[in-house]
Amino acid sequence: MFCDFCRGLLAPILLAESEPLAAGGPLMREVFGNIPPASKLVFYLLALVSLATFGYGIYRRVRLWRMGRPVADRLEIAAVVNRWLRDVLFQRRIWGRGLASLAHVLLFGGFVVLLIGTTLIAVEHILAGAVGRPASDPIFHKGLYYAIYEVTLDAFGIFFLVGCTMFLVRRVRNPGSIGRNSTDYVVLVTLIVIGVTGYLLEGLRIIHAATPSPGVSFVGLLCARMFEAAGIDRAAAGLWHWSLWWLHAILALGFIAAMPYTRLLHALAGTLNLPAQTKQLGKLVPVTMEEVEETGLVGVGSLTDFSRRELMALDACVSCGRCEDACPAFEAGKPLSPRDVVQDLRGHMTLVGAGANGASLHGDVIEAETIWSCTTCTACIDVCPLGIRPMDYLTDMRRYLIGEGSLRGAPANSLQKSQRVGNPWGLPPEERFDWAEGLEVPTVAERPDFEVLYWVGCAASYDRRVRNIARSVVRLLQAAEVNFAVLGNEERCTGESARRMGDEFLFQELAMQNVETLAQHNVRKIVAHCPHCLNSLRHDYPQMGGNFEVIHHSQLLRELVDAGRLPLVDEGTPADAAAREAVTFHDPCYLARVGGTTEEPRELVQLAVGGANANATTITEMPRNRRQTACCGGGGGRMWFDDAVDERVGQSRVAEALATGADTVAVSCPFCLIMLSDGVKAQDAQTQVRDIAEMLADRLPQETSDTGAK
Ligand code: SF4
Ligand code: SF4
Secondary structure (H helix, E strand, C coil): CCCHHHHHHHHHHHHCCCCCCCCCCCCECCCCCCCCCHHHHHHHHHHHHHHHCCCCCHHHHHHHHCCEEECCCCHHHHHCCCCCCHHEEEEEEECCCHHHHHHHHHHHHHHHHHHHHHHHHHHHHHHHHHHHHCCCCCCCCCCHHHHHHHHHHHHHHHHHHHHHHHHHHHHHHHCCCCCCCCCCHHHHHHHHHCCCCCCHHHHHEEEEEHHCCCCCCCCHHHHHHHHHHCCCCCCHHHHHHHHHHHHHHHHHHHHHHHHCCCCCCHHHHHHHHHCCCCCCCCCCCCCCCHHHHHHHCCHHHHHCCCCCHHHHHHHHHCCCCCCHCCCCCCCCCCCCCHHHHHHHHHHHHHHHCCCCCCCCCCCCCCHHHHHHCCCCHHHHHHHHCCCHHHHHHHHHHHHHHCCCCCCCHHHHHHHHHHHCCCCCCCHHHHHHHHCCCCCEEEECCCCCCCCCEEEEHHHHHHHHCCHHHHHHHHHHHHHHHCEEEHHHHHHHCCCCCHHHCCCCCHHHHHHHHHHHHHCCCCCEEEEECCCCHHHHHHHHHHHHCCEEEEEEEEHHHHHHHCCCCCCCCCCCCCCHCCCCCCCEEECCHHHHHCCCCCCCHHHHHHHHHHHHHHHHHHCCCCCCCCCCCCCCCCCHHHHHCCCCCCHHHCCHHHHHHHHHHCCCCEEECCCHHHHHHHHHHHHHCCCEEEHHCCCCCCCCCHCCCCCCCC
């Protein structure tokens, strides 16, 4: 009735009535027991097909990545291993999203352990086959090793199933949480069926092989008891085992084959992308004249202008939406979702790779308005669990738009003014030092032996409201007898805004002028009250040959307080009168998230408000604080866009600050001061917005009060 091949394939059915194996013997596991040779042969052929399909899928994606520019920088092996362990194996970046994070860690952990377990079984089978051992006599799946193996796999199998189920429930309850992709349901159900059939197989194997019922296979044993209770004897178990084994095997092989063609690709691309992330927050890759001469363009004009690493990172995106949730531009209703930017670029990459490259990157795929909506707050980079940098794609594309001269209006004027007179306000360079009138502020020329250079920045030099920050910083430094000096009229805009707006060569021009000036005056240590200037001096300037120790004024002032050098008083000062006022503190993106400075400003605010009772003074925190702060809307050149106040990014932050009921919103960035002040004013609120230096200077004795012009 059956040919030899079919007889072999159907052996478990035909032998269903055969005698049971003898019970007893050492603790061990049959490998490929109850699977006849013909089934094994078919399995191995299918495995080859599965691996080939997997390999082809990977090959297709790698070909797409290779459309990009080669990356010149070399990765350090030790750092790569460290990041791989931290971010891939231990999933450090996944945490922070409650149950979604837990689900991912359970699924990932379970998957990795089950994969290792299955690989060990394959190794056992190959070795046993090589030395001619039967399934009932494994080489190493026995004894203590096997006991540990079984307990571990059974436990991690449960984690795996719980993780998959949590994700499935999340998808069903919140279908938009990760984009709308029906294959996700298929993938999750497949994974659950693979996990469940794995346990059922274990139970059936325990009955059929009649090996000692090892308590170590605690879930498998439970399944075996259920089967026995349902009347499944050894013969029937063999039949069920064989049938389920095929279902399990086909699903597992199908899953492997499908990986590069579904969202699961993120696991592979992410495993490569995360360890390759060498860039710190706040750092941008410079463009060199050599590159421009070679390629004939600045920035990214078409998909192939992105680097290979950037194209690979697109495939790592799992569309989780964390970046979108963190994006202040998206929150403000601007036409920018970092998730959509990455997903649209990914879709474009696939089309370009397929030769359907009619669409233009600029305009058809990503609109200019999207590109200009970014405040470069870095939140999207910071929250991405896969190490993707949506902001960098936007900055790359900005560079191209600037090169094409397509930026118009007020922001373009700010760049022209910076080029012409060294500041985006367009005011005369000889007026840069006017802010210091009446304060006897030493310049580097007047005090060449200064220890620390106070970097004033354009806002404090030219904006009449922001000037008071610089005047307050100076009063505090003078009161603490700090040996400082300023560049005065020799200072130029750092070029930070220009760089984040994509005008790389204007930035380089301004930075080189400043680096030269700073070198002439032998500057080693710089204090800045502006986190944007600070970041540029700290991260951008070393790329231009300027290496300095750069600190924020909150850090220096905190040091001076600790050293007892600031003669702060409790009574008879403006701060004393305001001591009972409620206060909240707004963390600037470039100070808290990029620079990692969050506590020093708070301590200064407490001191400024509480005086002698500083420790008992509490700041009413906004829901989003410290590293998870919300952007004021002024970064990335958005300061220069002439949006109506209620259309600006950051209005939700103003509402958040007002909702605390604070009388004062303390800030530590001139852009934040301007943006939040405008927002508060537009709400007709009486709340003050003040820099921490202004607040602290109010605690200076009255004889050091500011009598200079403002
Ligand atoms: S870029 Fe990162 S954070 Fe944003 S959707 Fe993709 S994986 Fe999630
Ligand atoms: S940097 Fe900030 S504003 Fe720009 S895309 Fe990322 S989250 Fe949005």
